[in-house]
Amino acid sequence: MRTYPRNSPQAAARIVALALTSDGHVCSSEEHALERLGIAGELGLAPAQFAQIVQTLCEDRSVTHMSPELAVDHPDTALLSMLIDEIDDPTLRRKVMRLCMAVAIADDHLADGEIALLAAVFNAWAPKTRH
Numbered sequence: 001m002r003t004y005p006r007n008s009p010q011a012a013a014r015i016v017a018l019a020l021t022s023d024g025h026v027c028s029s030e031e032h033a034l035e036r037l038g039i040a041g042e043l044g045l046a047p048a049q050f051a052q053i054v055q056t057l058c059e060d061r062s063v064t065h066m067s068p069e070l071a072v073d074h075p076d077t078a079l080l081s082m083l084i085d086e087i088d089d090p091t092l093r094r095k096v097m098r099l100c101m102a103v104a105i106a107d108d109h110l111a112d113g114e115i116a117l118l119a120a121v122f123n124a125w126a127p128k129t130r131h
Helices: 009-021 028-037 039-043 049-064 077-084 090-105 112-125
Strands: none
Touching: 009 028, 009 039, 009 049, 009 077, 009 090, 009 112, 028 039, 028 090, 039 049, 039 090, 077 112, 090 112
16 A cells, blocks of 8 residues: 555545545545535645545555455454554544545445444544543
8 A cells, every 4th residue: 555644635635535435436426525525625636636546545455455345344454544544633634534424425325334434534533532
C-alpha cells in the first residue's frame, strides 16, 4: 500500500475513497454526492486527483489482496488502522468523517463494508476519555 504524508490531502482522500469503495462498487449517486460536495476542493486536491487516488487505492488493494468489501472480521484491520492513523489533525478528521458519511449514505443504503469502515474510523478518532 502506498504511503502519503501525515494529514496530507492524499491521505485524507484515501479514507474517503475507502468509504466510496467499501461496499465493493461505486454507484452514480455516490459520485454525484462527491461532485456536489466538491471533494477535490474540500481536501485541497487538483480536480482530477481524487479519481486518481481512487484508482491507486484499487490498484493497491489488488496487489496487497485487500478485499474491496471491508468486513468487520476481515484480517486487514492492521492495514486499515495504519491508513486511518495517517490523519491526526482534528479539523481534517471532522472533514473526512463528514465526507465519508455523505458518500456512504448517498445511495440510501449502508452496506456492511461501509458500516465496518465508518465504525473503524469513528472508533479510531473518537475523543479519548480519562477515568
